[in-house]
Amino acid sequence: MNLIMFGPPGAGKGTQAKFIENKHGLKQLSTGDMLRAEVAAVTDLGLRLKSIMDSGALVSDDIIIELIENRIQKSDCQNGVIFDGFPRTLAQAEALDKMLAKQGKKIDHVIVLEVDEAALLKRIETRASESGETRADDNAETLKKRLEVYNAQTAPVLPHYKEQNNLRRIDGMQPIDTVTRQIESALSKQAAA
Numbered sequence: 354m355n356l357i358m359f360g361p362p363g364a365g366k367g368t369q370a371k372f373i374e375n376k377h378g379l380k381q382l383s384t385g386d387m388l389r390a391e392v393a394a395v396t397d398l399g400l401r402l403k404s405i406m407d408s409g410a411l412v413s414d415d416i417i418i419e420l421i422e423n424r425i426q427k428s429d430c431q432n433g434v435i436f437d438g439f440p441r442t443l444a445q446a447e448a449l450d451k452m453l454a455k456q457g458k459k460i461d462h463v464i465v466l467e468v469d470e471a472a473l474l475k476r477i478e479t480r481a482s483e484s485g486e487t488r489a490d491d492n493a494e495t496l497k498k499r500l501e502v503y504n505a506q507t508a509p510v511l512p513h514y515k516e517q518n519n520l521r522r523i524d525g526m527q528p529i530d531t532v533t534r535q536i537e538s539a540l541s542k543q544a545a546a
């Protein structure tokens with residue numbers, strides 16, 4: 354089973370992906386985490402990525418697609434993947450379809466976590482203050498920019514999936530375990546062939 358956790362920054366995609374990963378033996382792939390690992394390695398690429406990510410803009414499709422294409426071939430992805438933070442553009446979505454098709458696979462479920470933006474801002478501020486280690490892109494100004502980028506470039510990806518995959522919208526402002534239960538119920542529905 355392959356699924357996409359879709360939703361604006363701070364909607365709880367990563368938190369929910371962890372639950373599903375454990376329960377279903379899938380592999381969570383967060384492109385944000387993969388990019389941060391590259392940044393931490395202080396390579397030339399990492400330095401370029403850092404300035405893009407700190408600005409709230411998207412990293413280029415080529416880099417992201419190559420990252421994912423290499424990663425999903427590893428053995429820990431063979432049982433299925435939870436894509437978290439990817440695809441973020443239509444080009445990424447189309448590339449993902451192609452690479453999965455090559456392996457005889459597809460996206461079986463798309464979970465959309467919906468939130469209201471004012472509440473989101475509050476949630477991100479709380480996350481930053483509680484974690485102690487504040488991510489450079491976790492400030493309110495960058496969040497605003499990332500929301501703009503989400504609405505302009507990522508939200509338009511959704512219609513691509515509606516047609517061909519189980520797509521379920523869930524209110525991400527509900528308690529975490531309620532959201533988890535609703536995701537479980539969505540995943541129990543068989544995807545159309």
Ligand code: ADP
Binds near residue numbers: 386409410439490499
């Ligand atoms: P959040 O979890 O808050 O939505 P992420 O950790 O997913 O944020 O991503 C952090 C940053 O990494 C993004 O703002 C963007 O610059 C970059 N990034 C992550 N995933 C992608 C992607 N699929 N395409 C382009 N850029 C990405």
